[in-house]
Amino acid sequence: MILLTLALLFAEFSILAIGGVASTLPAMARAVVAHHWLTPAQFAALFGVAQSSPGPNMLISTLIGLHVAGLPGAAVATLGMIGPSSTLTVLVSGVWHRFREARWRRIVQAAITPITGGMVLAAATFLLRTADHNWRLALISAAAAILTLRSKIHPLAFLAIGAGLGLVGFS
Amino acid sequence: MADELNRLTHAALFEGFFIAGLSGFGGVLPFARRIIVDRRHWLTDAEFADLFSLCQFLPGPNIVNLSAAFGARHRGITGALAAMAGLLAAPITIVITLGLLFERFGRNPLVHHGIEGLTAAASGLILATALKIAGPALRIPASLAMVVLAFTLFAILHLTLPLVILIALPISLLLAARRVK
Structure with missing residues (x-):
């Protein structure tokens, strides 16, 4: 039963993830908290763990599945997240090239980007509010955000530095 | 589907995306582009951009969609599965290992503090991503x-x-x- 719930939940996110998985992060956080699977803080922590692994950011779904129902949960959540959207992509990819000059393609692209921006901003707000429960943690977040935008430092470096600062008691 | 002569094997699809998935810290796209366009010359820059625009256009994880579309172009449904499996095999193994360690040791006070710092940094990264998209x-x-x-x-x-x-x-x-x- 719980596997079915997981599969349906992530299949829904797969189809609603316009512009990419990041736009579903705030809805994902809301859903796992509503199901009493995770607290907001645990969700934020799992997000941090998912970001420390190589690979696409849909891995957060794997971790939620793992937390909720072990390895079968991880499998079901992952397949739910990638199944519907990749099926759709394979179906559409055959005809996509034909529309490369089409105006509607540019319209849809221009329409999607700001919505994705607003949703990822909502995800960032949620994660920052959850993760930064003191000024030192807020400082780590701010430094990571600013340096990512202003330098070419590898993102993994910020995660390592953040974890290191936490370990030595800075958090 | 690609020409008979230029069709990649299932193994090549798996291997190419396996390398991209394994190197893809903080976003797989640049690594996938490097392998597909620069190293293996499987696609030109313009062809890659066209394929990626499809995957951004449709919902779901962009890079997984890209591997599926690219794999399907060469070997149909099994090609899509080979490319997706290659892309996700290493990351899923790693993230599940990390997840199990987190479930086991996450409550340890020292680890907990490390995770707090890690999460704060990860939240900052997603803020940067949001600003980049919305910019x-x-x-x-x-x-x-x-x-x-x-x-x-x-x-x-x-x-x-x-x-x-x-x-x-x-x-x-x-x-x-x-x-x-």
Whole structure:
């Protein structure tokens, strides 16, 4: 039963993830908290763990599945997240090239980007509010955000530095 | 489907995306591009851009969609599965290992503090991502309005995701149609 719930939940996110998985992060956080699977803080922590692994950011779904129902949960959540959207992509990819000059393609692209921006901003707000429960943690977040935008430092470096600062008691 | 002569084998699809998935810290796209375009010359720059635009256009994890579309072009459904499996094999193994360690040791006070710092940094990274996506939109008043609308509907009015898309997408399409030539 719980596997079915997981599969349906992530299949829904797969189809609603316009512009990419990041736009579903705030809805994902809301859903796992509503199901009493995770607290907001645990969700934020799992997000941090998912970001420390190589690979696409849909891995957060794997971790939620793992937390909720072990390895079968991880499998079901992952397949739910990638199944519907990749099926759709394979179906559409055959005809996509034909529309490369089409105006509607540019319209849809221009329409999607700001919505994705607003949703990822909502995800960032949620994660920052959850993760930064003191000024030192807020400082780590701010430094990571600013340096990512202003330098070419590898993102993994910020995660390592953040974890290191936490370990030595800075958090 | 690609020409018979240029069709990649299942093993080649798996291997190419396996390397991209394994190197892809903080976003797989640049690594996938490097392998597909620069190293193996499987696609030209323009072809890659066209394929990626499809995957951004459709919902779901962009890079997984890309591996599926690319794999399917060469070997049909089994090709799509080979490319997706290659892309995800290593990351899923690693993330599950990390996840199990987290479940086991996450409550240890020392580990807990490390995770707090890690999470704070990860939250900062997603803020940077949000600003990067929203950045170009902020210069166009209509797009800025859509960023604000999507944020408000979800984060302030607490509407569900389907409802947000149902309201925001038609408005955004209308605004974009007036702007895009």
